[in-house]
Amino acid sequence: MAVYTEVSDDDLARFIADFDLGAVLSSKGIAEGVENTNYLIRTERGPFILTLYEKRVERRDLPFFLGLMQHLSARGVPCPTPVETRSGALLSELAGRPAAIITFLEGMWRRRPEPYHCAELGRALATMHAASADFGMTRPNTLGVNAWRPLFAESANSAGEVLPGLAEEVAHSLDRLEANWPEDLPVGTIHADLFPDNVFFLGRKLSGLIDFYFACTDALAYDVAICLNAWCFEPDLAFNITKARALLSGYSEIRPFTDAEFDALPLLAEGAAMRFLLTRLHDWLRVPAGALVTPKDPAEYLRRVRFHQGITSASDYGLDR
Amino acid sequence: MAVYTEVSDDDLARFIADFDLGAVLSSKGIAEGVENTNYLIRTERGPFILTLYEKRVERRDLPFFLGLMQHLSARGVPCPTPVETRSGALLSELAGRPAAIITFLEGMWRRRPEPYHCAELGRALATMHAASADFGMTRPNTLGVNAWRPLFAESANSAGEVLPGLAEEVAHSLDRLEANWPEDLPVGTIHADLFPDNVFFLGRKLSGLIDFYFACTDALAYDVAICLNAWCFEPDLAFNITKARALLSGYSEIRPFTDAEFDALPLLAEGAAMRFLLTRLHDWLRVPAGALVTPKDPAEYLRRVRFHQGITSASDYGLDR
Known part of the structure; x- marks a missing residue:
């Protein structure tokens, strides 16, 4: 900023x-x-x-x-x-x-997106995935599942200062995520940071996706899982299934999910929450004294990790197989 | 910022x-x-x-x-x-x-103004002074000569940390400025902060004056004195008489200086340097730890105060009576 x-x-x-x-x-x-x-x-x-x-x-x-x-x-x-x-x-x-x-690009990002914004987002994300199919370059996801444990190691000793028991809870989730992370999903170029401030709207219409500086080659459905976390929780951290249904059905209008993606979605969503939990935790513990930028609270993403752990099927997100 | x-x-x-x-x-x-x-x-x-x-x-x-x-x-x-x-x-x-x-307003400010920029500035400042003659409102200069001693009192005890002997030198200059400050000069609405970052150019042509949030009612020639300090010293703090002559002659093309203004200019310029020395000293001593904004060095303005003390006539600035 x-x-x-x-x-x-x-x-x-x-x-x-x-x-x-x-x-x-x-x-x-x-x-x-x-x-x-x-x-x-x-x-x-x-x-x-x-x-x-x-x-x-x-x-x-x-x-x-x-x-x-x-x-x-x-x-x-x-x-x-x-x-x-x-x-x-x-x-x-x-x-x-x-x-x-x-x-x-003209347009403004929505601080409080409505379900119709989420539907637009889903369609744009699927369009982006489809359009990148013949993009010839690749870039590994440096913040993907294999990066999480080393990233966590840098904060593990201080994690308890942020929230008692946090280190144990993260370690337990990482065990689960690493053991079950799917390797067989359709892969392509993902945005990997498509939060509301990176999506512009003019009125109800999406006018632009910006900030491709985390883009990389990874499972397409993982990009959807990031958006579920970023767009479908209310300020009180309640999950909004109306927004999730709009996002997922908007996406599948353009690019239908495979069965493997449908099955993997809860785990991908837990992993996506973990990725932002870990980078926020890392930044939270390293704020310079007197910094003007307030770091974002990592606990918001722990709440999401727990939520996704309780999901047994993507239909709980409002997605029909 | x-x-x-x-x-x-x-x-x-x-x-x-x-x-x-x-x-x-x-x-x-x-x-x-x-x-x-x-x-x-x-x-x-x-x-x-x-x-x-x-x-x-x-x-x-x-x-x-x-x-x-x-x-x-x-x-x-x-x-x-x-x-x-x-x-x-x-x-x-x-x-x-x-x-x-x-x-x-279109235009860009000049980090390294040339003499022709100074001439444009002089003409624009005089035009602004002339145009404000029938402006019906007034606002006292809260950073004028009467404000300097109380402002200095807030920093006097720590001034020596910035530069040994600074407190004594400022006190001596304030005595001189207060005793000799002219009360009979033409008064009007002045900008009072017309530094290069508040003046836009398109090519060689001045396209705008901005940031009127220090504007107030005071001696018009004091505004010129501020610009002499802000525009006519090089990065090594050498006075550039070519720029000063351009500024002053540009100004007097539109609004000629009175004899009293001509006589007062060196003292006004010393006062203007003192005003920025004091506010910078104040800010310098109150930087929050870890602040991202680097305060500006007050010593640059002490050098200017001393320079103007050595000036005996406005003709030393390149202004012909």
């Missing part, structure tokens, strides 16, 4: 001259994306996002992320697309950092 | 419905202005700035600031202007804070 890297006007003008975008008319650092520096710029061709990639994004992953956006956008998925330089490059350098110009 | 207040999409939609601006198409928190929360929004009518006034701005001062922008803008001064609600109000409320919609 901060501008990390300041860009001088002369550097920006030189940078933009490599694109066929005319002159820069304005530039504002925007409080969007915690990983990168983003400016909303206006050039003679209209509004664009200028992103400078900070150290939390691996430079070697950038061709995957930018290539994916370009691939999806060319297939009609509403997402930002990198603008090529005059010489055809997607990635340049500015202020000592890798940098790209990305198209600007 | 942060978004302080989050606004929900529903609250924003309700707020915007009071204006004749159509629907909101996008909204981005921008890292601009340290005192207020700013969003760059796009509605069906184009881009606008949404400002929520945080506690460092006094609510009772808002009609002055907004009225001034409206007054200046109507007289052709390139500055943002508040958009009226359907019922003609300039100020509304959003997320529990006073809030206004302000027109968006």
Whole structure:
């Protein structure tokens, strides 16, 4: 939620001259994306996002992320697309950092999504999965099931400070998840972080999916499981089956679930809750004193882990086989 | 440099419905202005700035600031202007804070202004002073000469930590400034904070003056003295007489200096340097541990105070009587 890297006007003008975008008319650092520096710029061709990639994004992953956006956008998925330089490059350098110009998408994210937003989301996610089928690049999920135990090890000794018994409960769930994690599900390119703040709407219509910087190659249904966690719980953490049914049926309109996916969904959903529990726990225990950014409470995701443990069939999420 | 207040999409939609601006198409928190929360929004009518006034701005001062922008803008001064609600109000409320919609100005501020930027600035400042002559409202300068000693008293005991001997040097300068401060100069509405980041350019042409939230009623030449300090010193703190001459002659093209203003300029410039020395010293000694915002070094302004003490005539700034 901060501008990390300041860009001088002369550097920006030189940078933009490599694109066929005319002159820069304005530039504002925007409080969007915690990983990168983003400016909303206006050039003679209209509004664009200028992103400078900070150290939390691996430079070697950038061709995957930018290539994916370009691939999806060319297939009609509403997402930002990198603008090529005059010489055809997607990635340049500015202020000592890798940098790209990305198209600007109109729309606003919904802080309190309604069921019809969830249905739109489901359709868009399935469309994205279908459109990425012929995307030629892959990237391992560095926050997938195999990453959870080592990630947890960094916080296990302090987990009890957050909630008594948390370490034992996580260890027990990890045993279960690792022993039963399905290996035979349809795999493709997943967004892996499709929370409400990464989905724009104009009125009732979805206008864009953004922030592909966690995208990777993994089970498609795991992406659905992340969305179930991110979109279908109320502020009091009650599960909203109306929203889940809307999300799942929207998805299956475009890409029907396989039987294996149907069977695996409760475990995938528990795993997705575990993934966010673990990264939040990690960040929670490492907040610098006086930091302006309040870390998100990991306990919210423990509640979700427990909820999914009690689910015996995807039909409890409102999905008909 | 942060978004302080989050606004929900529903609250924003309700707020915007009071204006004749159509629907909101996008909204981005921008890292601009340290005192207020700013969003760059796009509605069906184009881009606008949404400002929520945080506690460092006094609510009772808002009609002055907004009225001034409206007054200046109507007289052709390139500055943002508040958009009226359907019922003609300039100020509304959003997320529990006073809030206004302000027109968006294109342009970029110059991190390294050239002499021709200084000439443009001088002309724009004089134009603003002339245009405010018939502005009916007044606001005392709460950071004027009479405020400096009480402000200094809050930091005097710790000033030596910043620089040995600082307290004595400031006290000596304050004695001089208070004893000699001119009371008979032409008075009007001044911007009082016209640093480079508050002045936009498109190419060589000045496109806007922004951030009127320190504006007040005081000696017009004191505003010029602030700009001399803010625009005419190099990063190594050397005075650049070419820039000063451009600024002062640009100003006097539109509004010639009186003899009293000419005579007072060195003292006004020392006072302006003292004003920023004191507020920076105050902030420097009160940085919260772990704060993300680096306070500005007060010593830069001590160097300027000393420089102006050595000036005997405004002709040393490049101004011909």
